[in-house]
Amino acid sequence: MIDPRTSLQLYSVREHTADLDGLFGRIADLGISHVEPFSIFDRTMEVVPLLRRHGLTAPTGHAPFLSDEIEYQGNLVPLPPLATTLQAATAFGLEVLIDPMVPAARWRTAGEIAASADRLNAAAAQAAEAGVRVGYHNHSFEFHHEVHGQTGYEHFVSLLDPRVVLEVDVFWAAVAGQDVPALLRRLGDRVIALHLKNGAIDVDPFAPEATVRSYELDQLPLAEGQIDMSAILDAAPADRFDVIEFDHVAGDVFAAIELSRHYLEGSRRGSARR
Secondary structure, X not given: OOOOEEEEEHHHHHHHOOOHHHHHHHHHHOOOOXXXXXXXXXXXXXXXXXXXXXXXXXXXXXXXXXXXXXXXXXXXXXXOOHHHHHHHHHHHOOOEEEEOOOOHHHHOOHHHHHHHHHHHHHHHHXXXXXXXXXXXXOOOXXXXXXXXOEEHHHHHHHOOOOOOEEEEEHHHHHHOOOOHHHHHHHHHHHEEEEEEOEOOOOOOOOOOXXXXXXXXXXXXXXXXXXXXXXXXXXXXXXXXXXXEOOOOOOOXXXXXXXXXXXXXXXXXXXXXXX
């Protein structure tokens, strides 16, 4: 059986990127060998050789390729064509290119969801020519509306080409009120990565009436918080990436990363003994 592989979403350490060489050395010293860039266009020609210097690989990476533009700091920023995005993915050596977020406004109706699925399916065909797979990463709002008796998210999944894969953010799915182990069992082997973080799940910052934002939530190492992480790991496919991620940590993010890595190693040893 193939064991899960631990990775780190680099968004977790975004405040420490002034010294990339030092940052990547510190990540490697934590015993982590895989990372997930949150923007494959950010300092690409500098990042790629530094990752290699420290023995780090980026098998998965994020880039918003399912939208023509994104809102950033109150401005609409045009996005490059998929061909350009795939060139950046190839420079990183990505196996899987993941769109991190289709905005909440496009998850309200069956037509909007189908349009996103069609675009992802078309991307899968184009990416296959470059030797890359494509996938989607959820937040909570994909689960807010129902379509044909399913959450918008699972309706979306039902429309996807078999080549399309999923990165399930277990924290946001739990915040949306999902039984995450049951969700993972329904999604099956299409899940190739988990975004793993813990914390309080009784506040949804993506709800229409929300008064807090995601970056205001203090998240916790995997062994802490309200999520039963053990049940989630047991329900997920064995051949996957376990991607540690924190939107915000009140204390030392590197200590939280290290605690989470130790938890994952312990959980795998426990699974091997069962």
